[in-house]
Amino acid sequence: MGSYLRPDSLTEALAALEAGPRTVLAGGTDYYPARVGLPLDDDILDITAIGELRGIEAGNGEIRIGALVRWCELADAPLPPACDGLRRAARQIGGMQVQNAGTVCGNVCNASPAADGIPNLLVLDASVELASASGIRTVPIGAFVTGNRTTTRRADELATALVMPAPPEGARGCFGKLGARAYLVISIAMVAALIAPGRDGTVAVARIAVGACSAVAQRLAGLEQALSGATIGPELGSIPDAAHLAPLTPIDDVRGSAEYRIEAALTLIRRALAELGEAAR
């Protein structure tokens, strides 16, 4: 028999986790689908009553997305254009029912290879803030998600926020996902991109991440280097080539072959860069 705790303070929540492991529940959009036809007998920590975990804050050189911020809140939030990709993902994840319930932070903690949030957060250089009774630590997303549904969160820790530095001056973000239908898409491949211009009209910062093409979404450092210093315009789309995708390790499955995933990811990257190049010109 499981027990169900729904504290209204972080202190209480952390004390509960210190006492023993619990399944953390927020929007429920990953919890319930994993238990179809199974008993709901976990020890649950429901964090949705904890006011401290709500809201998006921008200031002091960072953007902070509280653990309870749902996708629908993000879609309408006044965030800089660097977050446009993340906001586009917010409108494409599940249906509106999922967007109205599911949290961005939960998407990261669930750590699905096809999580729409993770590539976007990777290009925003976001970190996960983890609190426990013994303190707070901040772990970059790339180090936090370690594999298919595994993270470095300790059982006594709670992810309390996603934190990202203020994006580079003039940066724009973009997101593209590919599926076989129009809504309720679980990606075959997806791409997040962020470009910031320098004073001379060339690329000062380029960040590219690909999801659903490896156990954990990957930044493509080689491609980012190749883009750095390139003239900004739609021609940015012609820079990426297959070699840049070497870090990816996609699988063959019912959604698509490994070979196709790589090819599709390259096309999505080219399109994202062309779009960003066009927009920044």
Place this chain on the structure above:
Amino acid sequence: MSRRRIAFTVNGRVVTVAVAPAARLSDVLREELGLIGTKVGCEAGDCGACTVLLDGAQVCACMLPAAQVAGRAVETVEGLTADPAMRRLQESFHRHNAAQCGMCTPGMLMASADLLRRTPRPDERQVKDALGGVLCRCTGYRAIIRAVLGAAGETPADPPVAGKAVGWAMPKVDGMAKVTGTEIFAADDAPDGALWLRALRSPHPRARFAIGALDGLYARFPGLVRVLAARDVPGRNGFGIYPHIKDQPVLADGVARFRGEPVLALVGDAETIRGIRDSDVPVQWEILDPVTGIDGGLADGAPLVQDDGPGNILTRGRLYKGDPEAAMAAAAHTAEARMETGFVEHAYIEPEAGWARRVGDRLEMFVTTQSPYMDRDETAAILGIEPTCVRIIPSACGGGFGSKLDQSVQPLLGLAAWLLDRPVRCTYTRPESMMSTTKRHPARMAAKAGCDGAGRLAAFDFAGDFDTGAYASWGPTVADRVPIHATGPYRVPNVRAATRAVLTNMAPSGAFRGFGVPQCALVHEALMDALAAKCGIDPLEFRLINALRPGDAISTGYVLEASAGQAQCLEALRERWSEWREAVESFNRGRESVYRRGVGIGSVWYGCGNTALPNPSTMHVGIARDGTVMLYSGAVDIGEGANTVMVQIAADALGVPAARLRYIMGDTDLTADAGKTSGSRQTYVSGKAAQLAGEGLRAQLLRMTNAGEAASIEVGSGRVVVRDGDATHEVDLRALPENGRGDVLTGEGSFDPPTTPLDENAQGRPYGTFGFGAQIALVEVDMELGRVNVLGIAAAHDVGRAINPAQLEGQVHGGVAQGLGYALMEAYVPGRTENLHDYLIPTIGDLPPIEVILIEDPEPTGPYGAKGIGEHSLIPTAPAILGGIEHAAGIRIGELPATPGRVRAALRANGHG
């Protein structure tokens, strides 16, 4: 988990429930509060049927813990009626035929309510975005979009007078129940104190198993009342569609033949049954190598799936006409085509469910079904009792498409309720539904066709193997139906066609909208495109040259007498075809776009009813003393509108307004056998029986009053007034004796379509009538990603006579949607796509506008000239889309579904690097 008191507002009323805090809100609403208008389709947020508003925003109630609604406001479909704007929305859904089976309707309405309260005048894009999280398998979504866009507007026209119901786009007789959340589906009702049943299923495709001692299980779960196994079946532990093939066990007996096959039935209280994990039950499995795929089944030395299935071939079908070898050799042009298709899941939004109880020496069962009489007979045989000792009461059916023509919960519920003498209920989870019920047959087909220099077809040679899974189900039907239909709706003097149904360790392949014809249509339409190209003839014109017309002999040698409107359908599409082909040429010309467009065409013919077998329906219309006019219809409405169509036909036949009729559907104690809702037969066969029943009752009344044919009939309380010119006669209903159903007058009608047995070459008259049709598809191919978008469909179908144009349009839209899914995205893989997020069906954003043209070439044997549509509407869609892809991108897809990856691979192979 211990219960906790939780207070919240539902539809403006404060309620307090004592529930487990993690309980799904959907369960709390349905089980604690009786608000069964909120439907459960998947419990995983994939289908959106359970959509409710939480503080005004749409959410899935199946993913919301009860604890989180404390102090908040929930609104369900039951609450909409109180808001005048939402009442108009519900009426708009009703008026626009936006609810077919009605299972997704509450979710669609709640998502629409969320939208319309924020945006009272939305555009189509906003409607799609708002409703994108709710799946519908019946409507093709277009009527739903129209209903939301039209929610503020227009008032309905007055219903027609007596005798004018046929031809009227009558809103569904059961439509208001579907839009107000009061319709009772199979999981929405159960006797008080009903126990729950859950099947323990084989996790392996092929395994031997032994059941250990169960004492420990009973001791650990005191709420477990009984564990049932094969040895508990008192009658025959086998069922099946065919009288001579009862090969599928109720509970497997030592050997499991597919993943998902039931092995034990656990019966007890709800909490106990939900709490027992499969791993708690002592079953020892010996895993055996499964037989997988057609090649696996046919391989030398393959293990036998069934001991008496030699070579794993369940059955063969063949057809031979003329001299196909000689004609092929002499043909001016020949073409060949190959095609492979996979398992397809019906994916109705309502999982299988029902309840059963023993009433003395009889058994009563309330169940979602397409075939109440077969349920009755199979359940009786399993229990070892007379068929008349079983009463089946069909629930509203939340979608069937063929799979609910088979047994699912029925044998298990019957067994448990009979043995325990307590009411027992069961609702399948979505994965259970997907892994254990029938699928569309995977097919591997190859064919060759030849024509003369003028494009006239001379010879056709077809061979197809079908993966029929572990048990027969409807496999023989597919094997017999495909050879007849293999040529498509074309005049071919010389035909050879052969099929095999191959047993494998997969879920049984059964009936799915078209019985193999959607598969073989992919091949005959590919051949028509190829031959048209070789002859240098436009693809539509090539089909027109060869279209079957009255006076032509079909593949079985039968000469069509009438109602063969294939040419009219093609001609009706000609204008749109030319317009789209020209538009596509200019779109593709002169630019290096990554998007290319094309237009393709598919044709269909499909015989209505059983293949060369008796297929009768009987209907009754009665009048009670109080003036109630009751239609006793054994034809189960699975969302397509049979209830409405039968009422329209019977009303006109009797000569009273349709609104005067009430109806009882499918109750085997009260209605006669009207066969199964399958084979596009209900309007044609049962509709004819309804017409004869109405006419029979009318004739009685005219005889009793000595009135002439032109007399009018008015049924009132206690009397019927018959007016014949100036003369008025009365029939005093109170003076007449009541029959067992409480009626004092009854008309009976029976109809069995004229067919003959087929000889060893499948020559004869297989069906009473055929429906014909054609569709064209405008598609766009993303040449870099391989993603295909369908931008438009135009469909022309010869329906004989349009009894109800709105229901017919709904059938076409829904068939197109399933055909589009078949073409582009649907792939059932056991163990991998047993849910509605990995198994993809089209969403509201995937369906383009669909233009429907109804051709009325009357069928002399049908009711008022009508024939069927249900399956015809799906068959040409995928061929048209594949033709469109070829026209756009120069590639012929040889394996379905045409996923982005497959399309891209074909493009790459064709030089698009």
